[in-house]
Amino acid sequence: MNELFQKPLFQYVIILFFIVLGTGAVLFPFMDNYLVLAIVLIIEYIIFLVMLSYFSKAFIKPVEKAIETMEEIQKGNYDVRLLNNPDTMVGALNTKINGLASNLNQLTMKKDLRLEQLNTLVNNTESSLILIDERGHIQLINQKFIEMFGGELKHYQDQLYYDILDNDACIKAVQKAFVSEKNIKESFTHYIGINRFYYEISGIPIFNEHNNLKGAVLVIRDITELKKLESMRKDFVANVSHELRTPITSIKGFAETLLDGGMSNEETTRDFLRIIYNESNRMQLLIEDLLTLSRLETENFRLVLHTVNVKDITKDLIPTFMYHAEAKKLTLHVDMEENVIFKADKERVKQIFINLLDNAINYTPENGQIYLKVEKKDEYVHINVSDTGIGIDQNKISRIFERFYRVDKARSRNTGGTGLGLAIVKHIVEVHEGKIEIESEVNKGTSMHVYLPL
Ligand SMILES: Nc1ncnc2c1ncn2[C@@H]1O[C@H](COP(=O)(O)OP(=O)(O)OP(=O)(O)O)[C@@H](O)[C@H]1O
Numbered sequence: 001m002n003e004l005f006q007k008p009l010f011q012y013v014i015i016l017f018f019i020v021l022g023t024g025a026v027l028f029p030f031m032d033n034y035l036v037l038a039i040v041l042i043i044e045y046i047i048f049l050v051m052l053s054y055f056s057k058a059f060i061k062p063v064e065k066a067i068e069t070m071e072e073i074q075k076g077n078y079d080v081r082l083l084n085n086p087d088t089m090v091g092a093l094n095t096k097i098n099g100l101a102s103n104l105n106q107l108t109m110k111k112d113l114r115l116e117q118l119n120t121l122v123n124n125t126e127s128s129l130i131l132i133d134e135r136g137h138i139q140l141i142n143q144k145f146i147e148m149f150g151g152e153l154k155h156y157q158d159q160l161y162y163d164i165l166d167n168d169a170c171i172k173a174v175q176k177a178f179v180s181e182k183n184i185k186e187s188f189t190h191y192i193g194i195n196r197f198y199y200e201i202s203g204i205p206i207f208n209e210h211n212n213l214k215g216a217v218l219v220i221r222d223i224t225e226l227k228k229l230e231s232m233r234k235d236f237v238a239n240v241s242h243e244l245r246t247p248i249t250s251i252k253g254f255a256e257t258l259l260d261g262g263m264s265n266e267e268t269t270r271d272f273l274r275i276i277y278n279e280s281n282r283m284q285l286l287i288e289d290l291l292t293l294s295r296l297e298t299e300n301f302r303l304v305l306h307t308v309n310v311k312d313i314t315k316d317l318i319p320t321f322m323y324h325a326e327a328k329k330l331t332l333h334v335d336m337e338e339n340v341i342f343k344a345d346k347e348r349v350k351q352i353f354i355n356l357l358d359n360a361i362n363y364t365p366e367n368g369q370i371y372l373k374v375e376k377k378d379e380y381v382h383i384n385v386s387d388t389g390i391g392i393d394q395n396k397i398s399r400i401f402e403r404f405y406r407v408d409k410a411r412s413r414n415t416g417g418t419g420l421g422l423a424i425v426k427h428i429v430e431v432h433e434g435k436i437e438i439e440s441e442v443n444k445g446t447s448m449h450v451y452l453p454l
């Protein structure tokens with residue numbers, strides 16, 4: 001009953017009071033007993049008030065609640081819900097309002113999810129991205145762009161692209177995309193400190209459904225690695241051609257001389273033929289090395305793993321290398337732990353020993369010492385080949401595993417080296433999931449450590 005004396009019902013209470021008063025005024029001339037009239041009027045007023053209270057509870061309050069809820073929904077709070085009793089009219093209205101709120105809630109959740117997915121996509125792509133609207137204002141910029149060109153998101157947001165972008169290539173790409181209304185693709189270089197980076201830039205105009213230009217997207221891709229690979233490939237082809245050209249030129253030259261009458265002298269003929277034989281041998285070795293490398297590099301290359309004793313791998317090699325060492329007045333010391341048994345591709349591991357010992361002998365001057373040591377160390381087989389040779393300059397050490405890299409080209413060529421030996425060793429060690437370490441000092445010697453898992 002309290003609510004009858006509060007807004008908004010109180011005005012009706014007053015109106016009803018005057019209606020009752022009006023009834024009293026109409027009945028007054030016909031009534032003799034004023035007490036009865038007063039009691040009738042009071043009862044009438046009480047009935048009116050009870051009816052008002054009932055209507056208020058049944059209709060006005062729920063409608064007010066529904067209005068309040070609609071206002072909340074309008075503000076964007078889609079979690080509000082009304083009590084619903086589908087048997088009444090207001091209850092049915094509440095059910096509809098609840099349905100509307102729940103639909104809106106789902107739509108917003110879907111929109112938020114899409115936005116989140118878009119943001120994740122935009123921010124996790126490997127490329128830099130900017131979206132510019134038709135007035136030239138930046139509408140979206142991703143994290144990668146900020147990493148690439150610096151600054152903060154808020155500095156770019158809503159700014160004119162030609163005012164805020166500090167890169168001519170980007171500005172030109174947007175302009176071209178706007179003017180030509182076609183996709184454009186260009187590349188440019190960008191320096192971060194002293195490091196040079198190569199980028200490919202794509203400008204893509206955006207149109208609405210009426211084919212009106214609505215803006216442009218710039219996608220900037222870092223192609224530095226690709227450029228490096230491209231240049232490595234070119235270097236590789238150049239190196240192979242060069243390495244093959246040298247023996248071919250020599251074979252051709254000596255063969256021509258022999259054909260042009262050089263065969264009259266038996267001794268010269270023999271010398272020339274020996275050179276031709278040695279050069280063709282060198283070519284064969286080079287081609288074999290290249291084939292080994294390309295096999296090791298193919299993705300589906302599989303090792304043929306067997307349980308082997310290191311002694312089985314080295315037993316044929318050691319006498320040969322003893323002979324080579326002696327021929328060069330070097331001493332080869334061998335120290336092998338007994339029963340070093342591990343899983344390995346026997347032929348590949350043999351290649352490791354051959355290439356390391358070959359280098360130790362080639363790069364150690366007369367009267368030097370070569371040491372071959374094999375032992376178990378933690379969970380690895382430790383193969384150590386050291387020498388008292390010419391050593392390697394500290395800043396060249398990181399390069400000696402590159403294909404065709406030789407510290408001293410002239411000296412290596414004299415020894416017949418092509419610079420592929422250590423590249424092959426590195427690959428074999430990698431496919432065995434091992435590791436390789438070097439210690440070296442110029443004019444003191446080199447120590448190569450290979451660790452293969454037991
Ligand atoms: N033990 C060593 N002492 C000094 N320098 C070495 C030693 N081992 C390798 N090097 C240097 O590393 C370079 C690369 O060695 P790598 O075995 O890959 O090629 P290479 O010996 O020149 O030719 P090959 O392909 O015939 O082995 C060599 O040219 C040499 O300069």
Ligand SMILES: [Mg+2]
Pocket residue numbers: 355358359417421422
């Ligand atoms: Mg070598």
